[in-house]
Amino acid sequence: MLDVKRINDTIAAISTAVALGQGSIAIVRVSGPSAERIGRQVFSIPGTQRWESHRIIYGHVIDPTSRERIDEALLLIMKAPRSFTGEDVIEFHCHGGLICVQRVLELVLSQGARRALPGEFSQRAVLNGRIDLTRAEAISTLIGARSRRVTQLAMVSLTGAVYKEITRIKERLLEQLAELEAHLDFEEDLLPLDERIVKNNLESIYQDLIQLVMDSNRSAILYRGLEVALIGRPNVGKSSLLNLFSRREKAIVTDLPGTTRDLLESEIIVQGVPITLVDTAGIQFTGDIVEKLGIQRSRQVMMSADAIILVFDLTEGWTSAEEDLIREIPEGTILLIAGNKSDKCPLRHNTPVSKIFNQSWIFPVSARTGEGEDSILSELLNRCGANENQDIRLSLNSRQRDLAKEAATFLNHTLITIERNLPIDFWTIDLRQAIAILTELTGENISEVTLDRIFSRFCIGK
Numbered sequence: 436m437l438d439v440k441r442i443n444d445t446i447a448a449i450s451t452a453v454a455l456g457q458g459s460i461a462i463v464r465v466s467g468p469s470a471e472r473i474g475r476q477v478f479s480i481p482g483t484q485r486w487e488s489h490r491i492i493y494g495h496v497i498d499p500t501s502r503e504r505i506d507e508a509l510l511l512i513m514k515a516p517r518s519f520t521g522e523d524v525i526e527f528h529c530h531g532g533l534i535c536v537q538r539v540l541e542l543v544l545s546q547g548a549r550r551a552l553p554g555e556f557s558q559r560a561v562l563n564g565r566i567d568l569t570r571a572e573a574i575s576t577l578i579g580a581r582s583r584r585v586t587q588l589a590m591v592s593l594t595g596a597v598y599k600e601i602t603r604i605k606e607r608l609l610e611q612l613a614e615l616e617a618h619l620d621f622e623e624d625l626l627p628l629d630e631r632i633v634k635n636n637l638e639s640i641y642q643d644l645i646q647l648v649m650d651s652n653r654s655a656i657l658y659r660g661l662e663v664a665l666i667g668r669p670n671v672g673k674s675s676l677l678n679l680f681s682r683r684e685k686a687i688v689t690d691l692p693g694t695t696r697d698l699l700e701s702e703i704i705v706q707g708v709p710i711t712l713v714d715t716a717g718i719q720f721t722g723d724i725v726e727k728l729g730i731q732r733s734r735q736v737m738m739s740a741d742a743i744i745l746v747f748d749l750t751e752g753w754t755s756a757e758e759d760l761i762r763e764i765p766e767g768t769i770l771l772i773a774g775n776k777s778d779k780c781p782l783r784h785n786t787p788v789s790k791i792f793n794q795s796w797i798f799p800v801s802a803r804t805g806e807g808e809d810s811i812l813s814e815l816l817n818r819c820g821a822n823e824n825q826d827i828r829l830s831l832n833s834r835q836r837d838l839a840k841e842a843a844t845f846l847n848h849t850l851i852t853i854e855r856n857l858p859i860d861f862w863t864i865d866l867r868q869a870i871a872i873l874t875e876l877t878g879e880n881i882s883e884v885t886l887d888r889i890f891s892r893f894c895i896g897k
C-alpha cells in the first residue's frame with residue numbers, strides 16, 4: 436500500500452495552455468496547506484463576498500508589497516479534502532495571454548508557494564487517495580490526445596474501467612492464492628485440493644489478462660500514430676499529394692523537378708489514427724549539392740518510416756527508375772504504390788506493377804481531383820492493422836500493458852508448475868508475483884521512484 440506521504444509544502448503552476456495573444460482566460464492553481472493564506476494575502480475582494488469552499492469570488496490580484504494591481508480575476512476556493520488534490524486548493528482565473536498570468540504566478544511564488552513539478556497536482560491526488568494511478572494516467576492521455584478516439588478511450592479509463600478490471604482480476608487471483616494457502620496451512624483438516632479446479636480458474640484468469648494485452652496492442656497505434664513517407668522521382672506529385680491529404684497548401688508545388696529540397700511533415704488523422712505524412716525530395720541523380728543533401732534525407736526517411744507511399748506518374752508509366760527505388764525499401768516496411776495524375780491517364784484498379792513486390796498493386800490517384808484518396812488511405816490503415824481497433828472498449832497504456840504482460844507470464848509459470856506436479860508451495864511463488872505486479876499497475880504498491888518517473892512525463896500544471 437502507498438504510504439500516506441506527508442506533504443507540507445504548497446505548489447503552484449499555470450494549469451491552462453498559454454500562448455501570446457491567445458486564450459482569453461488562464462488559470463493559476465495553488466495546492467497545499469498555505470493555499471488559503473496566499474489567496475487571502477494577494478486577492479482583494481470588494482463588497483461582502485464570502486470566503487467559502489466551492490465558491491467563486493470576484494476581485495483583484497494585488498502585490499501586497501507594492502500595492503500594484505496585477506490583474507482583475509476570479510478566485511475559486513476548494514477546501515480540503517473536497518478538491519482535485521485532496522488539499523486546500525485555490526485557483527486564480529486570470530486574463531490569458533502570456534505575461535499577466537506569469538506575473539500572478541510569480542506573485543504567488545513570492546508568497547511561499549513552490550513551482551509545481553510536471554504532474555505534481557495529479558501525483559498529490561494519487562498520494563492523497565483521491566484517484567488511483569490508472570485514472571491519473573488517463574488524465575494525461577486525455578490532455579495529450581490527438582484524436583477523438585483516444586479521448587473516448589481515455590474517458591473510459593478516467594471513469595475507472597481499467598482500475599476495476601485489473602482489481603477484479605487481482606481479486607480472482609487472491610481467491611486462488613487463499614485456497615492454496617489454506618491447504619498448505621491446514622492440510623490435514625481440509626479435503627484434498629482439487630488441482631484441476633484451481634488450474635482451470637487460473638487458466639481462465641490468464642486468458643482474460645492476455646485478451647486485455649492483445650486489445651491494448653491493437654490500440655497502441657492510436658497513441659503512437661504512423662509515420663508515412665511519400666517517396667518517388669521528381670515531379671511525380673508527392674508534394675501535391677501531401678497538400679491534398681492535409682487539405683491545405685503546405686508544400687511548394689511547381690512543374691520544376693527538384694522543387695522539394697527538405698523533409699516536410701504534416702499531421703493528419705484518418706479514422707482516429709494520427710498519421711505523420713513526410714514529403715521528401717524527389718530521388719534522382721543530380722549534381723546539385725543542395726538537392727543531393729535533400730535526397731540523402733529522403734533515403735533516411737525511407738529507412739525509418741512505418742509505411743511508404745511510392746508515387747509514380749501514370750502519364751510516364753512505371754519505369755526502371757521506380758524499379759530501382761523499390762529495391763531500396765527495407766524489408767518489413769509497408770509499401771503502397773500510388774499512380775498519380777489519373778485525371779490525365781486513367782488506369783484500371785488492381786493492376787500489378789513490380790516483379791519484385793509482385794503482390795503490390797497500383798492505386799490510381801489524382802492530387803488534382805482527389806480521385807483515389809479514400810481507397811489508398813483506407814488500404815494504408817488496413818495494412819498497418821489500424822482497422823482492427825474499432826471494437827476495443829478498454830485499453831491499457833504501454834506501462835500498464837507491459838505489467839499486464841509480465842503478470843500473465845508469471846501466471847503461465849504457475850500453470851506450468853501445476854502441470855509438472857511440483858509441490859503446492861511452489862505454485863504460490865509465481866502467483867504472488869503476478870498479484871504484486873497487478874498492484875503496481877494500479878499504483879497501490881509502487882515505489883516512489885517509479886511514481887516520480889511516471890508523473891514527470893505529465894505536463895506542468897496537471
Ligand SMILES: Nc1nc2c(c(=O)[nH]1)N(C=O)[C@@H](CNc1ccc(C(=O)N[C@@H](CCC(=O)O)C(=O)O)cc1)CN2
Pocket residue numbers: 462513516517518519526
Ligand atoms: N478550473 C478547473 N477546471 C477543471 C479542473 C480543475 O482542477 N480546475 N479539473 C482538474 O483536473 C478537471 C475536473 N476535475 C476535478 C475533479 C475533482 C474535483 C474536486 O474538487 N473534487 C472534490 C469535490 C467534489 C464535490 O464537491 O462533490 C471531491 O472529489 O471531493 C475538481 C475537479 C477539469 N476541469
Ligand SMILES: Nc1nc2c(ncn2[C@@H]2O[C@H](COP(=O)(O)OP(=O)(O)OP(=O)(O)O)[C@@H](O)[C@H]2O)c(=O)[nH]1
Pocket residue numbers: 667668669670671672673674675676687688689690691692693694695696715716717718775776777778779800801802803804
Ligand atoms: N494533372 C495533374 N498534375 C499534377 C498532379 N499532381 C501533381 N501534378 C503536377 O505535377 C507537377 C509536379 O508536382 P509536385 O507536387 O511538385 O511534384 P513532386 O513529386 O513533389 O516534385 P519534386 O518536389 O520536384 O520531387 C506540378 O506541376 C503539379 O501541378 C495530378 O494529380 N494531376
Ligand SMILES: [K+]
Pocket residue numbers: 669670688689690691692693694695
Ligand atoms: K516539382
Ligand SMILES: [Mg+2]
Pocket residue numbers: 673674675686687694695714715716717
Ligand atoms: Mg515536392
